[in-house]
Amino acid sequence: MLHGGEIRDAMLGWKTHGTLSPARDNVVLYPTSYGARHPELEWLIGPDRVLDPTRWFVVQIDMFGNGISSSPSNTPDYPPLVTAWDNVQAQRQVLRDVFGIERLHAAYGWSMGAQQAYHWAACFPDAVARVVINCGSARTAPHNQVFLRGLMAVLEAAPEYRGEGRFAAEPALAKRAFGRIYAGWALSQDFYRAGLHLSPETPDLAAYLRVWETRYDAKPAADLLAQLRCWDAGDISDNPLHGGDLPRALAAIRARVLLMPGATDLYFRVADNEAELPHLRDAKLFPIPGIHGHRAGNPAGNATDTAFLREAVRLWLG
Template sequence: MPDAQVFELGSMKLQRGMTVPNARIVYQTYGTLAPDKSNVVLYPTSYGAQHHDTEWLIAPDRILDPGRWFVVIPNMFTNGLSTSPGNMAEPFGHGRFPEFTHWDNVHAQKRLLEEVFGIERIALAYGWSMGGQQALHWGAIFPDRVERICAVCTSARTSVHNKVFIDGTRAALTADPAWRGSYFDGRPVAGLRAMGRVYAGWAMSQAFYREKLYLQAGFSDLEDWLVRSWEGNFLRRNADDLVASFKTWELSDISDNEIYQGDLDKALGAITARSMIMPSRTDLYFTPEDSEAETAKMPNAEFRPIESIWGHRAGNPALNPEDMRFIRKAVDDLTAA
């Protein structure tokens, strides 16, 4: 990306065991770092997204004001810009892709902040979906380095039901004839289109479709919405990267590490940052019930659901000004103290 910057990590040993010789993070910054470095917002990317897809909410009248904050968007491993199956040299490739976890993501991000900017502490970890998973990992793994967390439509541990969603959507993609059991030997256009249509049924609520809100979002009919918004969204991406990102999502668990050894309650209890946990009331796979149960185990967290029929997309409301204003108000409340 011509507007992005690259942080070379060198040789990086991954949590799941492999070593990547030339790992890197592609990132972008917005705003100006304060002299005392007190205005840092870390804003990791979500599934299938790159920094230019999510930067829409960084503006004076949006959720994160670059006049106030120094926002850093690190592209997640496997998203096609940072180290990913699609850009790794041999011997990786043809099914020899390593597994990346959020433990790997947040440790690489910590190095980026320290070594490039001299940042030891962040004012806010903000994230939606897989980005929110990374924000919660920051809170659990580096509790003394995070002042606040705003975690939107996400989870501290991927639920069993969420894994069923992942498995079904991945099955649609890998049913393409180009799939060779552990990699694709060509561009799986049919699989990418099928994946987009399956995803569309999960990401938006039943009420969204009943009310035909895709018309308000500028689409001419349902087919236009499915083709341009959903098929188009995944046709942009490398299919091996999408499969690898699913694995990172599937493995997401703030307690799956040497610190907490699988004790989720202990990991949640260790998040001392003032936190806002914001599920969508109609999210079908990051459910509000799951979020509420996790929030109850956090010592300094508020449960503030988004009352919306936009489903999971209520947390990334590029087409929905009402939900955007709701999240902006939550961030303002969280950071007012």
């Protein structure tokens, strides 16, 4: 691991969609995002959806810490910090060993998946032709870290927490508080002002927050904490290749980069991508309009943002 420790007998979960071409030149990598497992993200894969498996060989890979791949919940000696760098190194090995894939047509990712896609472009500049950075950044910004460290503090303050990222039992009350806090960050102020949180199932704010309280019930707290630490440490330059020099890491990217921040995202801000843009060789900034905040990048059930995402990504993939 980049910051010490090892994952013994490491496991990576994955699922493929479509057919690998004889030349192995139609591969689109789609790593998972925070708290998600690959089945939860399959909704955007389909002939009429964002990623078309009749054209592309789409490979979903579960990131470390998500409960399918090696995670605190299934690995007794899971290291304190497993980074995006560690994830992409393992992903590349799987693609080589299982499929004989040396180069990606594209890496597509949302949120923490976007961080991994960015790492692919910076760490393996000759191995990926295009990347789509959907609501992500090259380095986790300080205000983003404020959000993440608040969530960490909620979990670590639970009486069930026993240190070193482990829990004696699932901290049910802490996870409910965790969900309530998350609700204030995942969607924008404008989303709530417009009353989009209200529905027949959630007729008022209290009912809506009760849904968020249970959002992470099935996710082990140790896994949630491990992924928070990975997200917090996100930095494409924090590795032996780039030595912490972010402009150098960005300049090393040879892939065509589509930056798609959410216009009202509260933690992966448009300004983060604007600051990255001058250092990239071949990039386009194309914000997702609308008021759904960070969720605009994973707009299940939101036809407007889905259509915008579909058109932009399909055009970029070619």
